[in-house]
Amino acid sequence: MLPKGNCVNSGNDMVTKEELCKDFTACPITATMEVIGGKWKPIILFNLTFGTRRFGEISVRIPSISRKVLTEQLKELEKDGLVIRKQYEEMPPRVEYSLTEKSKGLVAVFKEISDWGIKNLL
Amino acid sequence: MLPKGNCVNSGNDMVTKEELCKDFTACPITATMEVIGGKWKPIILFNLTFGTRRFGEISVRIPSISRKVLTEQLKELEKDGLVIRKQYEEMPPRVEYSLTEKSKGLVAVFKEISDWGIKNLL
DNA sequence: CGGAATCCACAAAGATACTG
DNA sequence: CAGTATCTTTGTGGATTCCG
Numbered sequence: 001m002l003p004k005g006n007c008v009n010s011g012n013d014m015v016t017k018e019e020l021c022k023d024f025t026a027c028p029i030t031a032t033m034e035v036i037g038g039k040w041k042p043i044i045l046f047n048l049t050f051g052t053r054r055f056g057e058i059s060v061r062i063p064s065i066s067r068k069v070l071t072e073q074l075k076e077l078e079k080d081g082l083v084i085r086k087q088y089e090e091m092p093p094r095v096e097y098s099l100t101e102k103s104k105g106l107v108a109v110f111k112e113i114s115d116w117g118i119k120n121l122l
Numbered sequence: 123m124l125p126k127g128n129c130v131n132s133g134n135d136m137v138t139k140e141e142l143c144k145d146f147t148a149c150p151i152t153a154t155m156e157v158i159g160g161k162w163k164p165i166i167l168f169n170l171t172f173g174t175r176r177f178g179e180i181s182v183r184i185p186s187i188s189r190k191v192l193t194e195q196l197k198e199l200e201k202d203g204l205v206i207r208k209q210y211e212e213m214p215p216r217v218e219y220s221l222t223e224k225s226k227g228l229v230a231v232f233k234e235i236s237d238w239g240i241k242n243l244l
Numbered sequence: 245c246g247g248a249a250t251c252c253a254c255a256a257a258g259a260t261a262c263t264g
Numbered sequence: 265c266a267g268t269a270t271c272t273t274t275g276t277g278g279a280t281t282c283c284g
Binding site for chain 4: 038039040065066068069072091093
């Protein structure tokens with residue numbers, strides 16, 4: 001028996017090592033950070049909280065991200081169900097990205113992160 | 123002039139490129155993620171939200187992090203003023219880590235992240 | 245315009261062994 | 265117990281070129 005308290009439940013009860021590992025894999029913090037974490041995803045998602053954006057718009061608003069990386073990140077976000085990609089068959093091409101119902105719930109998360117950052121870092 | 127809306131202010135007003143870049147460097151989301159982001163820091167900090175922990179305790183509760191990386195991450199967190207390191211001159215040695223006033227404000231952040239993860243990912 | 249493909253550099257992380 | 269030191273491995277991001 002180990003003291004209870006992995007990332008999921010870090011209280012003071014006792015827990016077996018098996019439960020610890022099991023809980024660890026189901027840690028909501030880890031799971032969320034894997035999906036919205038990383039260097040760029042929070043900024044991309046936060047950008048989209050203000051509405052639908054074209055690829056080029058996002059690129060302009062986040063000047064320091066390369067288009068290659070932006071493409072990769074958007075693909076991952078789409079795969080995880082956090083953004084919707086809508087492609088218009090026009091010339092020149094147009095692609096629009098927007099949040100999903102799932103990711104709209106992240107607005108509260110970004111608000112907390114932003115508030116903390118303003119208060120403690122800026 | 124560009125459409126206004128970097129990571130800080132992604133509304134629809136107009137903004138100069140200079141303002142865009144200026145705002146970008148001051149983005150509270152980016153600033154916060156640089157300090158609490160990464161693969162391990164959220165878990166480490168979340169662990170400490172339950173109280174003071176010894177190095178070995180943290181290591182047990184986060185089985186998948188190596189002690190070397192845990193040491194590195196704790197050092198960075200200490201440098202950024204997010205954890206306090208208290209060393210007892212005993213044999214065997216004892217080192218305790220705890221949150222600072224600054225990082226205690228992150229509890230709300232982790233709550234939001236955790237709630238969203240439970241609802242949408244687990 | 246919105247990518248895809250390729251190559252490259254660097255930093256972060258893991259493995260292992262050792263120590264006050 | 266709580267780290268260091270060293271080496272190796274992995275992965276993320278950058279630069280460039282090309283395409284429908």
